[in-house]
Amino acid sequence: MDQLQRKLRDYEAAMFQQGFLDDQFSQLQKLQDDSSPDFVIEVMTMFFDDSEKLLNNISRALEQIPVNFKQIDAYVHQQKGSSASVGAARVKNICATFRSFCEAQNRDGCVSCLQQLQKEYSQLKKNLQYLFRLQQEFKAAAGSIPTGE
Amino acid sequence: MVVEDRLVSDDVSGDDFPDGLRVLAVDDDRTCLKLLENLLRKCKYNVTTTTEAVKALEMLRENRNMFDLVISDVNMPEMDGFKLLKQVGLEMDVPFIMLSGNGDKERVMKGVIHGACDYLMKPIRMEELQNIWQHVVRKRKKIESKDQNKDAPRFIWDNDLHKQFVSVVSQLGLDKAYPKKILDLMNVEGLTRENVASHLQKYRLSLKRPTKQARVDAALDSHPQMGSVGGFCSLSGSRRILSSTSYASSDIFSRLNTPSRLNLKGINSSAPVLALQSPNFNSFKQRMFSAKESSSFLQGIRTSMSMNQFQQNSYPTGNMKLNPIDDSSAFTASTSFQNIKATVSNANSSLSCIPSNHLLTHNSRLFINHSSVGGAAVKTELFNHATSGSSNSLDYNRLSESWKSSAQFSNFATNSSPLSGNFNNDQMSHNNLKFSSLSAHFRKTPVDFSSTSAVTVHPSEEMMQCQDGLLESVVKGACYLQQQNAGSAFNTTLDSLASPNGDNSSMGHSLAQNNSLPTTQMPEVEKFYSDARIESNGDCFFEQMLSLEGFIQSNYASLDDTIS
Numbered sequence: 001m002d003q004l005q006r007k008l009r010d011y012e013a014a015m016f017q018q019g020f021l022d023d024q025f026s027q028l029q030k031l032q033d034d035s036s037p038d039f040v041i042e043v044m045t046m047f048f049d050d051s052e053k054l055l056n057n058i059s060r061a062l063e064q065i066p067v068n069f070k071q072i073d074a075y076v077h078q079q080k081g082s083s084a085s086v087g088a089a090r091v092k093n094i095c096a097t098f099r100s101f102c103e104a105q106n107r108d109g110c111v112s113c114l115q116q117l118q119k120e121y122s123q124l125k126k127n128l129q130y131l132f133r134l135q136q137e138f139k140a141a142a143g144s145i146p147t148g149e
Numbered sequence: 150m151v152v153e154d155r156l157v158s159d160d161v162s163g164d165d166f167p168d169g170l171r172v173l174a175v176d177d178d179r180t181c182l183k184l185l186e187n188l189l190r191k192c193k194y195n196v197t198t199t200t201e202a203v204k205a206l207e208m209l210r211e212n213r214n215m216f217d218l219v220i221s222d223v224n225m226p227e228m229d230g231f232k233l234l235k236q237v238g239l240e241m242d243v244p245f246i247m248l249s250g251n252g253d254k255e256r257v258m259k260g261v262i263h264g265a266c267d268y269l270m271k272p273i274r275m276e277e278l279q280n281i282w283q284h285v286v287r288k289r290k291k292i293e294s295k296d297q298n299k300d301a302p303r304f305i306w307d308n309d310l311h312k313q314f315v316s317v318v319s320q321l322g323l324d325k326a327y328p329k330k331i332l333d334l335m336n337v338e339g340l341t342r343e344n345v346a347s348h349l350q351k352y353r354l355s356l357k358r359p360t361k362q363a364r365v366d367a368a369l370d371s372h373p374q375m376g377s378v379g380g381f382c383s384l385s386g387s388r389r390i391l392s393s394t395s396y397a398s399s400d401i402f403s404r405l406n407t408p409s410r411l412n413l414k415g416i417n418s419s420a421p422v423l424a425l426q427s428p429n430f431n432s433f434k435q436r437m438f439s440a441k442e443s444s445s446f447l448q449g450i451r452t453s454m455s456m457n458q459f460q461q462n463s464y465p466t467g468n469m470k471l472n473p474i475d476d477s478s479a480f481t482a483s484t485s486f487q488n489i490k491a492t493v494s495n496a497n498s499s500l501s502c503i504p505s506n507h508l509l510t511h512n513s514r515l516f517i518n519h520s521s522v523g524g525a526a527v528k529t530e531l532f533n534h535a536t537s538g539s540s541n542s543l544d545y546n547r548l549s550e551s552w553k554s555s556a557q558f559s560n561f562a563t564n565s566s567p568l569s570g571n572f573n574n575d576q577m578s579h580n581n582l583k584f585s586s587l588s589a590h591f592r593k594t595p596v597d598f599s600s601t602s603a604v605t606v607h608p609s610e611e612m613m614q615c616q617d618g619l620l621e622s623v624v625k626g627a628c629y630l631q632q633q634n635a636g637s638a639f640n641t642t643l644d645s646l647a648s649p650n651g652d653n654s655s656m657g658h659s660l661a662q663n664n665s666l667p668t669t670q671m672p673e674v675e676k677f678y679s680d681a682r683i684e685s686n687g688d689c690f691f692e693q694m695l696s697l698e699g700f701i702q703s704n705y706a707s708l709d710d711t712i713s
Contacts, residue, residue, distance in 0.1 A: 024272045031187045031275075039187060047180045077224065081250040082180040085272045 004141060008134045015131065020124050025087025041132055047086045048125055054079050055121065058114055062107065072110060073102035079117070090120045167282030168193040175205045175221035175233065176248065181271065185220070185248070188278050202228035206236055213241040217285045220269075223249040223256065231263055238264040242292070244284040248273065304344040310337065314348060323356070 015021045032039040054075050061072045080095035094117045101109030172194045176182040182198050189196045197216070199205050202225055209216065219237060223230035234245050247260045250271040260268045266284040269277055306314070317334045318326040328346040335345070 027188075027272075027274060028184065031184075031191055035190075036187060043180060043183050043187075046183055050178065050180055074224075077250065078178060081224070081271055082178050084250060085178075085181045085184050087272075 004134070004138050008131075008138055011131055011134060015127055019089050020127055022087045022089040024085065028086060043086060044128055044132075047082060047088070050082060051079060051091075051121055055114070055118055058117075062111055062114060067105075067107050067110075069102045069105050069110075073099055076102060088121075088124055091117065091124060094120055167285070170194045170282050170285060171215065171217045172196050172281075173205055173208065173216045173219045174198045175202055175219070175225070175230075176200065177222065177225040181222065185273060188273060188275055189220075191275060192279050201225075202230070202233040205233060209237060209241055209243065213243070216243055218244045218246065218281060220246040220248060220281070222271075223247055223251070223260075231259060234260065234263045234265055242288065244288045246281055246284065304340065306344075306348055310335075310340075311348075313337070314345070314352075318349070318352070323353070 016025075028040050028043055036042075058072055058075045058079075061068055061075070076095050076098045080092055080099070083089075083091040083095065094113060098110065098113035098117065101113055170192075172189050174182060174185050174189060174196055175198075176185060177200050179200065182200060186196050186198050197208065199208070202221065205219070205221065206228075209219070219233075221230045221233055225233075230247055230249070234247065237243055237245055244266045245264065246267045246269060247265045248269050248271060249256065252268075252270045257268045266288070267281065313335055314331065317331050320334070321327075321330055326349060328342050328349055331349065332340060332342050332345045
């Protein structure tokens with residue numbers, strides 16, 4: 001159990017350290033309490049669903065001819081907003097770059113950004129899902145997820 | 150529970166405030182919305198969420214008192230945050246907080262202008278949300294104080310309505326004007342006896358004020374038409390102007406702009422007049438135009454009067470010594486006015502400027518009151534001219550007698566008569582239109598003021614909004630003058646004015662001569678207006694004003710000396 005706890009803590013720390021997550025994620029964690037015990041998971045699940053939809057939309061939009069940069073920019077802006085809200089730092093940063101490519105109407109730049117976005121996003125999702133699993137394990141063993149230190 | 154019924158004190162004194170604050174959260178992004186919802190719940194607020202602005206509006210419409218606060222994202226499909234904000238602001242007065250990932254100054258400014266209480270950046274933090282209740286308290290306090298200040302539902306007295314009121318009162322005679330009678334005669338739907346009564350009270354007060362203003366008012370009073378105009382002018386403001394060499398325009402102008410005052414369109418014109426006269430145009434600038442009040446007229450007149458005073462060099466207005474700056478400044482103004490008028494109104498018709506008309510009215514009154522005015526050689530001439538083009542001959546005649554110094558005034562008076570009662574935008578706009586054309590003329594060619602058409606100077610509306618200060622007002626005034634009398638006479642004046650371009654120095658002299666004045670003046674006016682902002686009036690106008698200002702300023706200086 002101690003080991004599990006430590007593992008959980010270290011993993012979480014690493015995610016922050018490596019920039020996958022930022023302080024906003026901590027805010028989310030703070031909001032989790034007895035009245036909303038699965039708040040973080042709920043929010044992140046929503047985030048995953050919405051992000052996947054958005055990424056698909058962006059991908060489709062880039063395949064169109066001519067490319068509707070304004071529309072893509074709107075999608076990216078939305079993605080940026082939601083990732084900022086949940087603390088998905090890396091994803092958020094790519095969005096910023098993506099937007100400037102949209103503004104410059106640089107299709108190649110946009111395509112490259114989309115690829116990066118997709119990569120970061122799936123990595124984040126994988127990591128978080130692992131984190132959640134650890135938490136679930138801990139919860140099952142200890143009764144509640146350790147919050148903060 | 151009705152929000153409005155809850156007093157601020159009730160809420161804030163409660164131990165649990167702001168717990169239970171009813172917040173409506175709107176964001177098309179599910180994730181953000183969920184986060185927002187939870188953050189708000191953490192603050193112990195009562196949260197309702199929706200991803201659609203349309204739905205939010207529906208909920209608000211269903212029961213305006215259902216929510217204490219709305220917090221909404223800006224970027225949303227279909228209806229964005231700004232639109233929602235606007236609608237909410239129009240339909241129900243609920244505090245509205247904007248939320249956005251974009252913190253550009255323009256956007257934030259847009260939010261503020263549209264009435265948002267606050268503009269928060271995403272990602273939202275708990276700390277920021279914890280204090281949003283302050284907006285609710287603030288708003289309630291505002292509503293509370295508003296309610297306390299008015300016993301009856303607010304009724305707006307617009308120009309037309311006021312005109313109507315004034316004419317009815319004149320008809321009945323101020324002494325016999327009882328609210329009930331006025332109400333009946335006015336026959337306006339939705340107008341209550343209380344509205345009339347309070348308006349009448351204000352009107353009476355403005356007439357009775359024992360100040361210079363009152364004098365003016367009284368003077369105006371004698372002319373029912375004019376009186377109406379004057380009565381409402383916050384002459385006091387103008388008074389101040391006159392009394393202080395420095396033309397604490399701010400006072401005056403603020404008065405002038407008091408919307409509660411007469412919404413005489415004419416006021417605009419007065420503003421211009423003022424501008425002409427006071428060297429402190431800048432300060433006046435702001436107020437001048439906004440005031441719809443006749444006071445501005447007055448001031449304008451006064452200002453002009455003072456200016457005129459200086460121009461005395463040309464005018465045999467010895468009496469101008471009237472302390473341009475004190476109460477009698479009215480006279481002073483008239484003097485200056487004269488000059489100005491002379492210049493401007495050579496055409497007589499020039500008085501078409503609405504403001505001037507009013508001013509004249511006022512001025513005439515003033516003059517009447519201040520016997521010392523005297524000295525306006527110009528006056529006579531002006532008077533004669535004044536009639537041209539204006540249907541206000543009635544006033545004109547009257548004025549000519551009483552005005553010794555300012556023929557201009559007479560012109561004004563003349564013009565004012567129609568104005569007094571009906572100083573309305575129509576005329577002004579009319580004048581405005583003309584004015585601009587006029588100004589153009591001034592500048593270069595003889596202006597062909599067709600009586601009404603001339604000035605593009607937009608008397609009431611544009612002028613009023615012209616916050617550019619005196620200059621503008623002055624110009625406007627000038628314009629008005631011209632407009633009004635856009636008669637042939639005017640043209641003459643203009644021509645003369647227009648011709649001696651750049652001959653500013655001789656302005657004073659020319660003024661004395663009346664005829665020449667216009668000529669000289671014009672160039673100055675133009676100069677004067679180079680910075681003027683009266684875009685609406687056209688460039689010409691500005692130019693005119695500029696020169697006029699220059700003129701005025703030079704005169705002003707002398708006036709100062711005289712006064713001190």
